[in-house]
Amino acid sequence: MVLYYTHCYENRQGESRHLLLKAITSYIGNNKKAEQLVTSIRYKDKLGKPEIEGFDEFSISHSERTWAVLIGKRECGLDIQYPKNARFQEVADRFFDEFDKEAVREKGQSEFFRIWTRREALIKAIGASVTMSNTPSVLEEEVIFEGRKYSLRDIDLPAEEQTGEQIDLNVAVCIEGHMEAVEIRELQKQDKKQEKTKKRKTAMEAASAYLANRMRTVLEMQTYLKQKAYSVDEIEETISELKELKYLDDYYYALRYFEYNHSKHRGSLRAVRELEEKGISDEIIGNAREDYFYENKIDEYEEALGLARKEVFYLSEDGSGCIVQREINNRLLAGIGRKLERRGFCAEHIYRILNEIRNLTDENI
Incomplete structure (x- = not known):
């Protein structure tokens, strides 16, 4: 049996499937085969116990930032749980075996969560519902349920690497038959390059941020997105959409540029040169200059x-x-x-x- 875990779980959409893929890849040593297996995941019954045809048994659990999966040849169950405020005695009285209820009364909340994770691990192994009321006591290392033997064990996961502090986490595994060694492996974090790729903005998001402070010309936007290493198709699609939305408009940009230039008591030739450097065509510059001068009755000679x-x-x-x-x-x-x-x-x-x-x-x- 192998237990894979990470303390960096963020509960993002698709993250659990991605972590399962990493675990299976490590388990079988073949990423391409692992991808095929993960895409064929299905559920045995309405209670939602997952299985993958042609692959070993596995059980997944997560709590807060910790995610884990147990993989092995036999039926198995895994549960992890950080302690939290709960009406634990009320829950124990409703669902626990009499021996387990008594243990909770004597030892309190910490014992409740230890028993809860062991009970959950058993329920996952047998494929039952968490609300079932006839589960046997899980205080012992071996449990008989409906004529079948299951072995239970508490697991200590290593501390989170960033803090180095021991974590207050209950982890329990349940395996059909006798207990066997459980190898614990941490799923490696993504390297910096992968994290950068994951967090990378879309071309449209990058373009929107670039437009946040002031207007831009089409050439300025093309140059910026190229520097950000977006593909030709991404750049063309983004610029086309921005033009349709009128967020990129070289004529309007030139018109406003002549207005700014005039407010600084400058001649239009200076604006023309600067607009050419920004990649605006001579035709657009000429039209914008003519329209601005006509609408504002500009006489450059007199100025x-x-x-x-x-x-x-x-x-x-x-x-x-x-x-x-x-x-x-x-x-x-x-x-x-x-x-x-x-x-x-x-x-x-x-x-x-x-x-x-x-x-x-x-x-x-």
Whole structure:
């Protein structure tokens, strides 16, 4: 008999089947065969005792974070139970044999859970219901039920590795016939790579998180998902769905980008360059720029001229409120030209503005 266990059970959907697969793989040494066996699991009767055709007997139990399975050649039962608050004497009086009831009265809750797990192990071995009232006393190592002998034994599982502390857990096994040695094996935890794969987000979940802080372009999203090592099909499917939901929209992104750019008193060429770097097509950029300028009646030449004039004229520092004009020379003009170019205004507008500034006089103020 082999008892496999883990103290890392989380009761997730499908987790018990996965742990059973790991246990059977270890038991027979063949993962492919184990997968075939696990998929053929069925139940002997309405009480739900599981069996696998062509495989040995087994019994599964879990309590809180501990999961275990007992596997062997003969009929067997396994039960594990962490103590918890319960009306134990009332339960004992209803279901236990007279000798077992008396033991609970004398020794209290700890004895109740020890007897409960032994009784459950017996019930699982014979395939009966937990509510059956004619179970024999399970205080002894051997029990006769309906003419058949069963052997009972308490098992001590090793402490949880993380804490190293002894666990307060009742574990009992029941085997048809005489008792035999029970080998105890811990199911190995998943390695870090497996855990990372298990916890990995779907492409849509990753994309949604990436969109949480601000809008993204289609190219930005493609690049991000590629860096996260999602497949081409996953990326295409995710981006297609995001487009349908309007969470990815390069035209709207460009429109808002021109709005932001204008609020910073920048020329549209700067926005165009940056949008191109973000992977938006020239056609979409052109349409967004034209629509934004038309709807907001933007005159870039006048805005650039206003910025240039601020470099030429300034408020007197003597407190008189007078506006003073700087000396217009090549150095000033070159500085204005560079500033307008950095801000993204076109060369045509810059040349016109520089020529206009050359002709400025105090009368233009």
